[in-house]
Structures are given as C-alpha cells and as structure tokens.
Amino acid sequence: MGEVKEYPHGTFCWIDLGTTDLAGAKAFYGRLLGWLLEDQSDGYVLARRDGMDVAGMHVHTHEEGTGWASSINVGDVDGATARASELGAAVAMEPSDLPGTARISPIRDPAGAEVCLWQGRSTSRSAASRSSPTPPRAVFTIAAVPGGALRGVDGS
Numbered sequence: 001m002g003e004v005k006e007y008p009h010g011t012f013c014w015i016d017l018g019t020t021d022l023a024g025a026k027a028f029y030g031r032l033l034g035w036l037l038e039d040q041s042d043g044y045v046l047a048r049r050d051g052m053d054v055a056g057m058h059v060h061t062h063e064e065g066t067g068w069a070s071s072i073n074v075g076d077v078d079g080a081t082a083r084a085s086e087l088g089a090a091v092a093m094e095p096s097d098l099p100g101t102a103r104i105s106p107i108r109d110p111a112g113a114e115v116c117l118w119q120g121r122s123t124s125r126s127a128a129s130r131s132s133p134t135p136p137r138a139v140f141t142i143a144a145v146p147g148g149a150l151r152g153v154d155g156s
Contacts, residue, residue: 003052007073013118014071016056018064025057025066070115071104077119081105084117095119 007013019025026037026045035047035054045057060066074080077095085091088110095105095117103119 007120009073009075011073012070013073013120014056015068016058017066017068018058018060019066020060020062020064021066022057022059029055029057069106071118072115074117074119077103077105077117080117080119081107084109 017025017029022045029035029047030037033047033049035049037057038046038048040046043058046053047055047057081091081095084107090108092106092108092114093104095103097103100121102121104116106114106116108114
C-alpha cells in the first residue's frame with residue numbers, strides 16, 4: 001500500500017464509519033479487509049493496514065444511522081464553508097476546531113451528498129497522516145431532523 005505523505009487542497013483525506021453496531025462493524029471489516037482495529041481511549045476505533053492508518057469507526061445513535069463519512073482537505077475551512085454556502089450547500093455545522101487535529105465543517109451539497117471540509121494543522125498531517133501517532137477524531141456526522149433541518153452531531 002502506498003503511503004500518503006500530503007493531502008493537497010481538494011483531495012479526500014479521511015474516512016470513518018459511524019455505526020449503531022460498532023462490535024459488528026469491527027468484526028466484519030477486520031475479517032473482510034484484514035484491518036487491525038485498535039480501540040482508542042475516547043471510544044474511537046482506528047483501523048490500520050500494513051502499519052498505516054486507513055480509517056476510523058465510532059458509535060452512532062439509531063437516529064444518526066449508519067454510514068461512511070468522507071473528509072476533503074481544504075486550505076481554508078472558513079472560506080471553503082462560505083463558498084459552499086454561496087454555491088447552495090447546507091452547512092450542518094459552522095467551522096469548528098478539533099483540538100490539535102483540524103478545523104472542520106460538515107456540509108451537504110445542493111444534491112444532498114454529505115462531506116466534511118477539513119483543514120488539518122499542516123498539509124502533511126491533515127486528517128489521517130499515515131505516520132501520525134495521533135489519528136483524527138472527526139466523529140461528526142450530518143443528521144436530518146424533523147422538518148428537513150440539518151444539524152451537526154458530535155459523536156464523541
């Protein structure tokens with residue numbers, strides 16, 4: 001597997017699974033993909049393959065549902081969030097800090113696709129720097145609530 005050393009602006013930089021059945025997801029993906037799954041102290045699960053961080057997992061409520069969430073590296077999350085809004089995106093959560101990791105903002109594009117805009121602390125450590133001993137804790141998802149509104153959900 002190739003080692004990613006940098007995530008340029010506009011490239012996908014991390015993916016994680018929010019699931020209502022964390023134990024089942026760990027068993028399934030571990031067996032399917034040969035991932036070594038390491039429980040973190042904050043409830044996050046880090047998936048590794050060949051010694052490199054490849055994904056993360058965390059618990060979702062039934063309201064949040066189950067699904068994979070992707071993050072795209074941007075040079076300026078505040079500017080990218082404003083631009084996304086101008087272009088018709090729904091902003092689920094205004095840009096906020098994940099201490100020591102990144103500044104993030106989950107959005108839903110005009111067609112309804114969800115993604116998290118991610119500004120890492122440096123381009124070489126944005127999101128899941130494969131050599132980083134401190135993986136991201138981007139446990140935010142976009143959840144629909146009655147009436148069609150969106151809200152950011154902190155799954156930590």
